Amino acid sequence: MTDLVPAADAPTVELSAVKAWWRAANYLAVGQIYLMDNPLLTEPLRPEHVKPRLLGHWGTSPGLNLVYAHLNRVIRARGTTMIHVTGPGHGGPAALAGAWLDGTYSERYPDVPRDAEGMRTLFRQFSFPGGVPSHIAPVVPGSIHEGGELGYSLSHAFGAAFDNPDLVVACVVGDGEAETGPLATSWHGTKFLSPVTDGAVLPILHLNGWKIANPTVLARLPREELDALLSGYGWDPLYVEGSDPDAVHAAFARALDRSLDAIGRIRTAARSGAATGRPRWPMIVLRTPKGWTGPHEVDGIQVEGTWRSHQVPLAQVRENPEHLRQLEAWLRSYRPEELFDADGGPVAAVLANVPVGETRLGAVPHANGGTLVRTLPLPDVHGYAVKVDEPGATMSEPTRALGEWLRDVMAASAARRDFRVFGPDETESNRLGAVFEASPKAWQGPYLDVDRHLAADGRVMEMLSEHTCQGWLEGYLLTGRHGVFSTYEAFTHIVSSMFNQHAKWLYESAKLGWRPPIASLNYLLTSHVWRQDNNGFSHQDPGFVDHVVNKRPEVVRVYFPPDANTLLVTAEHVLNSRGLVNVVVAGKQPSPDWLGIDAARLHCARGAGIWEFASNDEGTPDVVLACAGDVPTLETLAAVGLLRRHLPDLRVRVVNIVDLMRLLPHDEHPHGMPDKEYDALFGTDVPVVFAYHGYPWLIHRLTYRRANHDHLHVRGYKEVGTTTTPFDMVVLNDMDRYQRVVDVIDRVPSLGGKAAAVRQSMLDMRARHHDWIREHGEDMPEISGWQWAGSALPPK
Secondary structure, three states, X not given: OOEEOOHHHOOOOOOHHHHHHHHHHHHHHHHHHHEOOOOOOOOOOOHHHEOOOOOOOOOOHHHHHHHHHHXXXXXXXXXXXXXXXXXXXXXXXXXXXXXXXXXXXXXXXXXXXXXXXXXXXXXXXXXXOOOEOOOOOOOOOOOOOOOOOOOOHHHHHHHHHOOOOOEXXXXXXXXXXXXXXXXXXXXXXXXXXXXXXXXXXXXXXXXXXXOOOOEOHHHHOOHHHHHHHHHHHOEEEEEEEOOOXXXXXXXXXXXXXXXXHHHHHHHHHHHHOOOOOOOXXXXXXXXXXXXXXXXXXXXXXXXXXXXXXXXOOOOOOOOOHHHHHHHXXXXXOOOHHHHEOOOOOEOHHHHOOOOOHHHOOOOOHHHOHHHOOOOOOOOOHHHHOOOOOOOOOOEEOXXXXXXXXXXXXXXXXXXXXXXXXXEOOOOOOOOOHHHHHOOOEEOOOOOOOOOOOEEOOOOEEEOOOHHHHHHHHHHHHHOOOXXXXXXXXXXXXXXXXXXXXXXXXXXXXXXXXXXOOOEOEEEEEEOOOOOOOOOOHHHOOOOHHHHHOOOOOOOEEEEOOOOHHHHHHHHHHHHHOEOOEEEEEOOOOOEEOOOOHHHHHHHHHHOEEEOHHHOOXXXXXXXXXXXXXXXXXXXXXXXXXXXXXXXXXXXXXXXXEXXXXXXXXXXXXXXXXXXXXXXXXXXXXXXXXXXXXXXXXXHHHHHXXXXXXXXXXXXXXXXXXXXXXXXXXXXXXXXXXXXXXXHHHHHOOOOHXXXXXXXXXXXXXXXXXXXXXXXXXXXXXXXXXXOOOOOOOOOO
């Protein structure tokens, strides 16, 4: 059913408390933007009562306040378990007003009580030095959604609803936000939402017509076109439109009741078995003027209902007496003397519909996921380990071993339903297909005979949108669950900005004693730069890590496990962690098994260490060969084999780095090494030839303060790529074993001209490789068949 909800159909409920709340919230929103004193207007407004810098966003606030007021009513009347996701993130004044009115803000921050002095603090702190930001942030009780960037509200809402069968997630989608790619794609979440095992998402598309300076696309669509769009997405929209407050309140109340009734019918039918297949879920389209109830005109120019109300409608209040007069008239239009008592607290009529206890939008535990998160039942990784009798003698696909372990993590959490695997159509491609033995992929029909691993209650989430997958996972984590996001390394950049917002959320949340840490956001980056057999240059970019290490060290970790067993140990570690973003880079192609599981656990605990089986330095190396990443490790060990054969007297130390943050000084990162430890590992005046998975300058950036930095030479990806053989990729970027031997010869003074013939032979091998692959289409046998065992034998 798709129709306009008329006011005449409003439910026979008392809406006066809703309207009183709305007026009070609007008053508080305006006060936060403008006032630093005289919060209850107990005296005429003077310029010194107004903040010197006016910052904030008024235009969206009245609509958000209206939604909050009505959600309060249905939660209290129906006992609905509900959280509130706000897409117009700069509606901070509205969210703060709601949390202060329902009492949760004062409970979290006792220095901001619900009285006149608390109101003064609430106003003064908003967008003020030492205060709170203008957008919705972790400081706002009841929020799971960082308002610093638009586009993610609806995917967060679906993530919150997955495996929360009793939850309703009311999600306000701004019409500006609705123009973003991530939001446009996230309407499809209903194709993955089970009415049996999941909660419900109720989108409220708020059309107020304008962005910062332009009209919004959806607000200008003819009704039939907008209706066709939303219905085509699979929704059943109800429309509420108008500018008369009484009529809009009555119509919105009716639309909300009809929507929740429809959700109840869908749940009952699906859970009783009376209905199968994908339901058509309700949504509400709310059209109200931008800047509603604010100044209609300023300086003779229309403001209300235009883009001019987006931020601060009256911009010169301190300097312009007419603006000051208008501001006072605007504030008094809400009749604050009827809304707040003599002490400044909300009167009973304002609070009549406020839910109680943890049912309040500001206090619901689902919006503070750290209070709900439980330790995952993780199987012991020893049972999934690759057997390693001798380093490098066998080959494994690391992510395939990981997939078998994740399968049993999925199985162990089946009854709890608090773990999911997310990825953009790449779970099987990334060799994690074993998870389908524990749970299929979520899919709300229809089904074809050729389909595999699809089910309505599946917990593997695949959609070819990195934005949507990450948004789902973030919503899932923020409401107290666990997960892994697996994706191709090169395309993680698509969600770089989402990572940025989430990392900031974690950092700010950690400062708040009332927000316990949630489970970490875990990335598995595979199909990486060095092994793109079916793809080419477009799929070759390891730079996401460079972006990650820009964030606060308290919340970011980066790992490069070099083989299957170190990947298993790393995965166990990150799934046990809290409050972090963990980036794990690992290959899916067959690669040497270097360490047994016990050695892998010790090595990962160290984060960086000497591989004694590959070293012959006896404590005084002539050169250190360092490596981070699976392919750099392989090429390093192959180079060591060549050096042993051709320069047997050279003392070589091999250092492998799993935890990239170990390279930082201890005072810059919690995992960083103190100088003495770093110097003991790498030396202070010894050449260090480093092979790194990504862009080489990152290693220089991490180590520039170390004593031996002038002796450090790094090889890595130089933005040279194509569709070619695996070994040719490392040759093209000068990270191959032969070039590494040349680098050693060029940097160890004692070798001098004694190694000239060896150097020449290494360059000859690179030339031979060039010709070989162009004739045979594959790598030379001594490359493709190389093993560490026997590689150090003297040449014949």
